[in-house]
Amino acid sequence: xxxxxxxxxxxxxxxxxxxxxxxxxxxxxxxxxxxxxxxxxxxxxxxxxxxxxxxxxxxxxxxxxxxxxxxxxxxxxxxxxxxxxxxxxxxxxxxxxxxxxxxxxxxxxxxxxxxxxxxxxxxxxxxxxxxxxxxxxxxxxxxxxxxxxxxxxxxxxxxxxxxxxxxxxxxxxxxxxxxxxxxxxxxxxxxxxxxxxxxxxxxxxxxxxxxxxxxxxxxxxxxxxxxxxxxxxxxxxxxxxxxxxxxxxxxxxxxxxxxxxxxxxxxxxxxxxxxxxxxxxxxxxxxxxxxxxxxxxxxxxxxxxxxxxxxxxxxxxxxxxxxxxxxxxxxxxxxxxxxxxxxxxxxxxxxxxxxxxxxxxxxxxxxxxxxxxxxxxxxxxxxxxxxxxxxxxxxxxxxxxxxxxxxxxxxxxxxxxxxxxxxxxxxxxxxxxxxxxx
Amino acid sequence: xxxxxxxxxxxxxxxxxxxxxxxxxxxxxxxxxxxxxxxxxxxxxxxxxxxxxxxxxxxxxxxxxxxxxxxxxxxxxxxxxxxxxxxxxxxxxxxxxxxxxxxxxxxxxxxxxxxxxxxxxxxxxxxxxxxxxxxxxxxxxxxxxxxxxxxxxxxxxxxxxxxxxxxxxxxxxxxxxxxxxxxxxxxxxxxxxxxxxxxxxxxxxxxxxxxxxxxxxxxxxxxxxxxxxxxxxxxxxxxxxxxxxxxxxxxxxxxxxxxxxxxxxxxxxxxxxxxxxxxxxxxxxxxxxxxxxxxxxxxxxxxxxxxxxxxxxxxxxxxxxxxxxxxxxx
Numbered sequence: 001x002x003x004x005x006x007x008x009x010x011x012x013x014x015x016x017x018x019x020x021x022x023x024x025x026x027x028x029x030x031x032x033x034x035x036x037x038x039x040x041x042x043x044x045x046x047x048x049x050x051x052x053x054x055x056x057x058x059x060x061x062x063x064x065x066x067x068x069x070x071x072x073x074x075x076x077x078x079x080x081x082x083x084x085x086x087x088x089x090x091x092x093x094x095x096x097x098x099x100x101x102x103x104x105x106x107x108x109x110x111x112x113x114x115x116x117x118x119x120x121x122x123x124x125x126x127x128x129x130x131x132x133x134x135x136x137x138x139x140x141x142x143x144x145x146x147x148x149x150x151x152x153x154x155x156x157x158x159x160x161x162x163x164x165x166x167x168x169x170x171x172x173x174x175x176x177x178x179x180x181x182x183x184x185x186x187x188x189x190x191x192x193x194x195x196x197x198x199x200x201x202x203x204x205x206x207x208x209x210x211x212x213x214x215x216x217x218x219x220x221x222x223x224x225x226x227x228x229x230x231x232x233x234x235x236x237x238x239x240x241x242x243x244x245x246x247x248x249x250x251x252x253x254x255x256x257x258x259x260x261x262x263x264x265x266x267x268x269x270x271x272x273x274x275x276x277x278x279x280x281x282x283x284x285x286x287x288x289x290x291x292x293x294x295x296x297x298x299x300x301x302x303x304x305x306x307x308x309x310x311x312x313x314x315x316x317x318x319x320x321x322x323x324x325x326x327x328x329x330x331x332x333x334x335x336x337x338x339x340x341x342x343x344x345x346x347x348x349x350x351x352x353x354x355x356x357x358x359x360x361x362x363x364x365x366x367x368x369x370x371x372x373x374x375x376x377x378x379x380x381x382x383x384x385x386x387x388x389x390x391x392x393x394x395x396x397x398x399x400x401x402x403x404x405x406x407x408x409x410x411x412x413x414x415x416x417x418x419x420x421x422x423x424x425x426x427x428x429x430x431x432x433x434x435x436x437x438x
Numbered sequence: 439x440x441x442x443x444x445x446x447x448x449x450x451x452x453x454x455x456x457x458x459x460x461x462x463x464x465x466x467x468x469x470x471x472x473x474x475x476x477x478x479x480x481x482x483x484x485x486x487x488x489x490x491x492x493x494x495x496x497x498x499x500x501x502x503x504x505x506x507x508x509x510x511x512x513x514x515x516x517x518x519x520x521x522x523x524x525x526x527x528x529x530x531x532x533x534x535x536x537x538x539x540x541x542x543x544x545x546x547x548x549x550x551x552x553x554x555x556x557x558x559x560x561x562x563x564x565x566x567x568x569x570x571x572x573x574x575x576x577x578x579x580x581x582x583x584x585x586x587x588x589x590x591x592x593x594x595x596x597x598x599x600x601x602x603x604x605x606x607x608x609x610x611x612x613x614x615x616x617x618x619x620x621x622x623x624x625x626x627x628x629x630x631x632x633x634x635x636x637x638x639x640x641x642x643x644x645x646x647x648x649x650x651x652x653x654x655x656x657x658x659x660x661x662x663x664x665x666x667x668x669x670x671x672x673x674x675x676x677x678x679x680x681x682x683x684x685x686x687x688x689x690x691x692x693x694x695x696x697x698x699x700x701x702x703x704x705x706x707x708x709x710x711x712x713x714x715x716x717x718x719x720x721x722x723x724x725x726x727x728x729x730x731x732x733x734x735x736x737x738x739x740x741x742x743x744x745x746x747x748x749x750x751x752x753x754x755x756x757x758x759x760x761x762x763x764x765x766x767x768x
Contacts, residue, residue: 085729092509109732114510202625204712256602259624261710327510393506397731404712411625411714414601433532436505436733 032117032325032332040334041074043086045101045321047154047355049288051077057354065341071334084396090326091115098329099338102150104140104320105205105389105399111142111149112393117325117335118147127151127340137360140318140388150322151339152360154352156280157381158209158316159374160299166194166275167297175276175299179242182276182302186252195274197246198265201258201410204403208389209317210278211406215239216314216387217304222402227392229435231402231428240406241424248413258407258414269296280319283356283374298374300381308385316386320360358382394435401431500738509734522739533727537740539715540723544699547630547719551637552694556687558638559645564675567653577650584643592707595636599623599708624709629717636704641697645690652686653679688759695755696748720744 042062048054054077062073076097078086084106090096091113102110110116117123119141124130130138137155141148162175170189176182186196200206215222220235230236247253254274257265263285269277270289278301279285283293300308301315308315323342325335341347348364358378359365370379389395405427413419499512500522508515528534562580566573583591598605600623607620623632660678669677680687702721705713713722724744728737 088509088729088732092512094510109506113506202710202712259601259622396506400712400726400731407625407712408715411622414622415626430532434536434731436731 032327032329032335034330034332034334036330037334038070038331039072039074040099040331040338041076041097042338043083043097043100044075044077045083045103046077046079047321047357049285051079053288057351061342061347061350065338068341069334069337071331071337073338087115088113094328096326096328098326098331098335100324100326101153101321102324103205104137104150104152104318104322106396107140107142107149107322108391108393109396110324111146115327116149117327117329117332118149119151120147123336124151126336127343132343132361132363134360134362134365134382136318136382136386136388137320140320140391141322143391143393150324151343152320153323153342154321154355154357155360155382156319156357157378157386158213158278158280158301158319159282159377159381160301161269161277161279161282161286162297162299163269163272163275164295164297165272166192170194170275175297176302177300177307178305179246179302183250183252185275186250189275194272195254195268196252197276197278198260198268198274199247199253199257199278199410200260200263200265201247201253201414202261202407204399204407207403207406207410208399209280209319211240211243211402212317212387212389213301213314214243217312218242219312221390222398223390223392227390227394229394229398229432231405231432232425237421237425237428240409240428241419241421244406244409244413244419244424247410248419255414258410280316281356281358281378284354285356293374298377300377300385308381310385314385314387316381318382318386318388320357397435401434402428405431496738497742499734500742502735504733504735504738506732509732512734515735518735522735523743526736526739526743533736536718537720537723537727540718540720543630543716543718544720547634547637547717548695548698550634551641551698552691554634554638555641555645555694555698556691558642559647560649560683562642562646563649563653564679566650580646581643583640584647588640588703589707591640592636592704595632595639596624596708599632625714627714627716629709629714633705633708633717633719636708637698637701640704641694645694648686648690649683652683656682692752692755696752699748 044054044058046054048057055075058075058077062075066072080103083101083103087096087100087102087106087110091110096115102116111118121130133152134155137152138148141150141152160175166189167173167175167185170185170192172185172188176185182197189196199210212222215236218235218239220233220239222229222231222236224230247255247258265274265277266279266282266285267289268274270286270291272291272295286296287293303313303315306313323339325332325339329335342351343361345361345364348359348361349367349369352359352364353367353369356375358370358375359367364370365379369375390398392398409419409424409427412423417423501517501519502508502512502515503518503521504512504515525531525533526537529538566577566580597603601607601620604623606623607617610616611620621628623629656679660682661674664674664678700721701719702725705717705719705722706725709717709722711722711726713719713726720740724737724740727740728734
């Protein structure tokens with residue numbers, strides 16, 4: 001009898017505990033607090049050749065921050081394939097890091113969720129003011145007319161990487177400055193039995209970055225000025241077609257690249273199988289794959305004619321990483337101090353050197369390390385001929401739908417099917433229909 | 439079960455017990471009647487917590503316009519009534535048409551995959567029914583695909599299916615010269631066959647395992663009697679083995695169907711977040727509709743529709759197969 005009663009008591013108690021914990025899981029939708037002033041959780045994006053490399057680069061700096069402020073930073077390096085989903089989950093549940101890195105093109109989409117702390121003038125003052133940052137980098141921190149959702153951390157730009165040895169063997173004296181020159185050079189390179197230009201045809205983000213630049217060069221935009229998708233604009237169609245035509249018509253991108261999505265084109269280039277690569281800040285990556293700096297040259301991405309510049313001479317997106325504070329942070333002051341630390345001149349120099357990126361902080365750019373020929377190309381591109389991807393709330397959806405359309409068009413080209421103006425328009429039409437109604 | 443448990447102690451009490459004890463005995467009986475439910479309560483609550491609550495929340499989400507602006511506090515998302523459902527089943531509009539296409543691809547893929555898994559699994563189990571040297575080794579070997587972690591197994595297939603350096607093209611094109619030029623397996627139309635191959639490779643060992651177990655329950659005398667009557671191998675399979683395996687197969691096919699229909703890992707690891715049209719399975723499609731385009735309302739509506747479809751199919755399947763069996767038994 002007693003044992004039965006004990007069992008019943010146990011069962012009821014357990015049930016009550018379960019019910020109580022089930023109810024207690026919710027979180028308040030309020031802003032940040034300072035409940036936990038001694039710790040911070042930081043989600044870093046994967047900038048180095050591997051996650052282990054990132055930890056090696058970041059940990060000493062985090063230790064430095066702990067020594068200065070007494071705040072212990074718990075680091076997690078999140079791979080790119082997971083980062084956006086992790087942030088979305090964190091936004092939904094309110095359980096997330098205090099500080100996090102975001103791809104700068106996501107700024108507007110994440111801004112619309114309200115999950116990130118807005119950087120108004122008051123917050124910017126705490127980290128030394130908005131004026132410290134390069135303008136083009138600030139252009140990719142959120143929708144126009146709203147307080148930025150994040151602060152620029154690392155800046156990158158696309159450049160043309162070319163293998164000096166293959167160029168010499170093919171008798172090419174200088175890197176191509178226009179797409180026509182690139183196609184012409186391609187014939188000489190193919191005669192040497194090498195492939196010409198690498199691409200990541202199944203990587204949606206890479207596809208977007210390139211067709212965005214092609215659209216700019218054709219004087220077109222994927223979104224109207226009031227933020228509505230305009231994917232089937234004839235100029236946009238022409239631009240997308242001319243990018244896919246690098247494989248379909250000009251045959252400078254090998255058909256095998258249509259299924260690349262894991263940076264295989266970088267390793268093709270590093271192994272000397274392929275003459276050219278359009279990439280952002282590839283130096284550290286190439287070095288880790290055993291290609292010394294002296295083996296390749298860096299030039300601006302080609303344009304249709306003339307030289308890179310603003311308007312239709314744009315030759316890169318503003319690539320980069322922003323650092324943001326999660327609105328539900330439990331250590332608001334600490335998080336702000338950490339952003340200040342990460343964007344300080346010293347840290348900017350150390351970190352951007354390690355990741356072969358360019359500091360978005362003007363005063364840190366003076367370091368001689370950023371004056372090498374390679375970095376000069378990137379710096380000039382960022383300063384004069386780079387444009388920010390559309391800062392619209394649906395940017396993330398745009399990357400998926402149009403990126404998939406380009407992936408499918410590459411698949412057509414690889415399978416030997418014709419890529420025509422009509423087929424490109426149809427693919428873009430489908431992409432546009434999948435966009436949520438604005 | 440409850441009644442026996444209750445009767446046992448009552449019967450044990452002496453019949454000539456004083457009358458004064460009777461009321462107490464009655465409360466004791468009431469306690470004992472409650473006890474099983476009390477003991478079940480934690481499990482029930484856990485079940486609610488783990489299964490039902492998320493499902494109810496999912497269904498609720500499907501009636502909301504849950505786009506990116508609301509995900510941070512999604513109780514503030516406006517109710518959209520049947521809006522999400524209307525959008526997903528409007529097969530003339532792009533979203534509905536894409537879902538229908540994905541659904542049809544999934545149905546075709548599932549039917550083929552389940553049929554092949556069952557066929558190969560049953561054939562292998564029959565071949566390994568008689569004892570011979572190395573049977574244990576073969577059985578273990580056959581189960582390897584089932585035991586491997588999905589990600590590791592599928593990523594290996596990704597390497598093998600690669601266009602430039604993949605093993606599949608090396609064998610088909612370079613060595614056997616079956617194709618004019620190396621084929622693409624991970625993009626374009628061939629992706630359907632790539633997906634089917636991996637799915638069957640991954641799924642048949644389970645069919646093999648279940649059928650092997652089922653075969654152990656068929657009495658040997660049946661075969662002996664059939665042999666005496668002069669039945670050949672095919673006759674024995676058709677008249678003894680398959681009918682005896684019927685209850686096993688009923689469950690096996692259902693489980694394979696549900697697993698294959700809902701499989702997310704295989705297509706996701708093979709193709710990434712944007713599967714080619716030819717291999718656009720509904721699970722990845724829903725993932726893309728909700729996570730990638732950040733519209734969790736339509737994603738949930740699609741999930742609910744999928745759940746209803748699977749419920750109907752499962753119910754109909756069980757109804758038909760059990761009725762058929764009852765008819766056969768009679």
